[in-house]
Amino acid sequence: MPDSFGIQEETRGRAVLLRVRGRLDARSATHLLEVGSRVRARNLNLVLDLSGITFMASSGLGSLLSLAEEFRQGDTRVRIASPSAAVTSVIHLLNLEPFLPIDGSEEEALHALDS
């Protein structure tokens, strides 16, 4: 099922990489926030690889914004790697690039967090 939601987690130094796939909607937003919050509790940065997102509802965007804000308050950061068109279209539309910084690949995002 290409649309089924899933998160794959990998720790890379001072960051955790979450590869998220499927529909990021109201049902999966809470799940993403829970996983992200566990990363935040470890005081690590977060890279969200959203290349596998097939659909992003408003709730999905809300969960991304909530995560980014909560990481910011904890002096850690969130970056988005190689998002699909479903993600970039909404981020661009609402001019949210400064708050949800986008990188072309996971490595670029990890590098940006190191710099």
Place this chain on the structure above:
Amino acid sequence: MPSTPDPFVPRPTETSLPEAPEPPVTAAPGRPVTAPPEPDATGHALRLVARREHELLALSELSQELTISLDLYGVADLVLFNLMGQLGTARAALWLISEHGRSAPVLLRSHGMDRRTAAALGSVCGGWLLERFTREPRIVPAGEMTDEPARAAALLARRESIELFAPILTRGEVLGFLAIGPRLGAGSYGPVELQGLQTSLGMVGVALHNTKLYNRLLENNRQLRLANENLMELDRLKSEFLSNVNHELRTPLTVVIASLQIVIETEKPAPESAEFLNAALGEAQNLKGALEKLLDFSELRRNGIELHLESADVIEPLRRYYEERLPGVTQGLRELAFLAEPDLPPVRFDRQRLLQIVDALVDNAVKFTPEGSRIGIEVSRAERGGRSWARITVKDDGPGIAPDHMSTLFESFSQVDGSATRRVGGMGLGLAMAKQLAERMDGTLTAASRAGAGSAFSLDLPLA
């Protein structure tokens, strides 16, 4: 912190949308966004259209999403995430008014805001906002809160980057309210965004009202079932009582029968007397027969607590219990969570007794925590005393238990009702009975608490 301006710090209010150059907007599968990458006036207009389309889609999504959860906290999550994505803000929180006459509204959820800070914001702003919303049910920009009673609230709202407070209404009654942060990249809140927010809030009000009603119905059903179980328990106690009485009656009756038989057989009474004595003997023997039948019946039902131990998955019955209990607990504006460690081996337990223990612990947590508290049921594996256990913990973030009460925690209820039987009300099992049941299943029940830091009751059951 970087020297560049912090993108999350709210900017001065914008009166128009950002100018070109605009990034390209690409249609997404299933959620089309139609603005083409035009930097001119046409592109600007198309971009506006695309944003309206985004807001309409968000409204449509909200109407569907509100059917997903029947838990007040789940609904609060859905609402906040949708509105944050709809409006492009990173901060939002939702409060409901208690049905129990408390003045301070209860914070259900906050996102992008520390929970304690959000709770403080609700405490400071709640009274003023509720009075205002009752008088004038419309969205209030924090900048409008300039009159004296609201000044402290406005200061705190500004410090927490809250731009709007919005009432949640149903049938003209204020159910609660939302706090919403600044729009991050898409300009200020204009009439169109406020109209969209107002429309969303209408749906949210109906959904929260229906959720509360539904939860109340489910909780009433649960209470009825418990009342029925209590009646059955009373019936059992009645049998116990009958059994005791029966013993008391049968002993003297045996003496009466024996005496009558001796008189009839050895004294050779006159025929008139013999007739009365034989009648008395016959009735006494009938009475004894009836008593013995009653005694057999009572003893069958008098075996005390009979355990039906099985080796099975403990998570499934606990999850079902959680789902049944959730509406009533959240209806009382307390959050109830369930967390189970995967791949837990089978546990040796009595299903009914396990649920009675957990119910007693959840009852206890509800009773001794204020509204807005969090209660959790957690299932995990524990190693203790060289053995492996399934640990079922019921924890809360309430005021905790005073140290001088800890030592008598499991004895106090048996002292109160004078027996190790049931407590009055609810499922009726006190902590003392819960501990006894745990031990009957070869388990343990322990408590840990710190004043001001909540309590945790842990039931350890042996793995099969």
